[in-house]
Amino acid sequence: MTTTMASSCSLVCCREENDSDKAVIVQFSNGSVKNADKLDFTMYKNTDERNPRKKNRRILVAESDRLSYVGSNFGVGSLKCNNLCKYYVGVLNKQTMQMEVHSAQLFNMQPVVPGETTEPAKPQDTTQTYRDKVDSLIEAFGTNKQKRALSSRRLNQVGSDTLHQAVAKAANAVIGQKGLEALQQEVAETESQAELALHLPPCNTDADRPEDVYLFDNLLSPVEYGALEQAGSKMAELTSEELQKMKDDGGCLCVVKLLENMPSAAEARDKTSRGAFYLSLLLKMTRQKGITRKFGQEEGCPRIVQSKLLRTFTVETFNNGRVHNMVSSSMRAKLAAYSLALLLHMGHMSADLTLLHRDLGITEARMIEVAKSMGLTLNKLPRGKADKAEPQDEHRQASLVLPLVKYDQFMERRKRRKMH
Structure with a gap:
């Protein structure tokens, strides 16, 4: 029968479907329906069509002579498989022997027994609890x-x-x-430390090696790392003239420094080039308030990496009937922590905080606060011979040394706005 069907009918490409064109597949929680023709189905949709979270909400009602059934695609009683899978239904036109394939959604129909619904409670006397x-x-x-x-x-x-x-x-x-002001300042610093700790990369404080404290796979999974092969190879092929042009155009100095000091070993070189590309995307995000779905496409960012960036480093806000991905102040701190952890893996467990905080567009004090919350060892290094023109400019460096350093959170207080 399958062979005959396949040889005698053909599939027809349907036009772009709206929500109203989707087929409906129902299942009844209390059994199967023998006479489906005797059921009267009615579909209700949400009136707030501008809200992207509500415009697809549907309620399906099936009424018979004896009982009524209700199902919805949202809420507690909805089927979660609608969010995980896509379902399709083929409709065969027996005259033309052409089959149209439509997308479908599932509804779990539950009986509504008269008398079980309770009327809203009458307002109680609120003078007593x-x-x-x-x-x-x-x-x-x-x-x-x-x-x-x-x-x-x-x-x-x-x-x-x-x-x-x-x-x-x-x-x-x-x-x-x-004094009230000093206490308010301590409270603000404590809250800032607690908020910052929530946005640090996963940390293994019991690790025996510095490389295992902030695992590279937690920053960039093996699947995401493999997807960056083509983008990383383009970064590795940049010439010295192109790198100098990146400097002159105000490019990320951390990325340029990594590409200028590429290791000779193939595996290490590949890791540095892919990490440099991913780092450039992190640094680019900190300079933007809103992130669109086209972020990173010009640079050749794979879709799986783009989804990770939106999911990990942005917050969703609702405005003018649309969902926007925003980079909040807490997400900027998270970007700083992940960028620093990534630099540690590509720089033999040490990173230049001065270059990083300039590329991130945050203050040096905030960058030091992030490094301290990660338990890193801080020190100052004078500029090299090539930068003798600015001898007063000292770069701060962070290194991951075991055991991790535990800093006093009130050791270096800085002025904050008064709390009201």
Whole structure:
């Protein structure tokens, strides 16, 4: 039968389908329907068509003489397979023997039993809390054991209030001694450190080798690394004149330095060229507030790497009916941490913080804060002989040395805006 069908019919390419053209496949949670012709199906769609998260929401209702069924493609009762797979349905025209293939979505139909839905609760008297009402019932109708427990809890509440008063008095004394502004500054620095720690690369503090602390595979997976073969080879083929032009045009100095000092070994050279291309994309992202879906296409960025960048280093915002990918201040700190970890792997576990913070467009203090949160060892190196024209310019260098350094987060305080 399959052979006959394949030899006697042909597939027809359909036009571009809208959401209304999609076929619907339903399954009933409580069994199978014998007489589908007796069911009356109705499809409802969300009225907010400008919202990209709501415009595809659909509710399907099937009504029969005995029972009604409801299914939706969103919410708790929806099928998650719609987000993971694409389904297609072939419709055969028996007269022309041509088959049209349409995209489809699945609905799980659940019965709606009359009487199970509860009416909305009437507004309660808000003068008393739920706990106060329960305590009143215990006082009036409770057992002796419940009344003793209520009395004990109220005594504990009095003790708790006394403790809160003592803590408030002690806090006022500390504020009077240290000053409100100093305390607000400490709180701001603590929150900044906690926020920064959330955006660091995965760290293995028990590693025996510096290379295993921030694994290269966590920065760039093997699949993503393999996809950068063509882009990395183009970076490795850049001539000295082209690299000098990158410098003159204000290009990323970290990337230029890596390409100027390419290792001779084939494997190390390949790793440096691919890493330099990926680093150039990270540095480019920090200079932009909004990232479009065309980011990196001119440079030849593979789609899998582009998806990783959007997923890892941007936040989604909703504006004018569309979803935008934005690079927030916290994402810039995350980009700085990942760029620094990538430079460590390509620079024998050391990196020039001065060049990096200039390429990232952040302050040197912020760059040092990121390096300290990663447990790196910091030192200053004078410029080489080639830069004797600027002897006062000293470059800060970060190195990954085991064991990692634990810095005091209040060691170097810097001025912040007052908290209100």
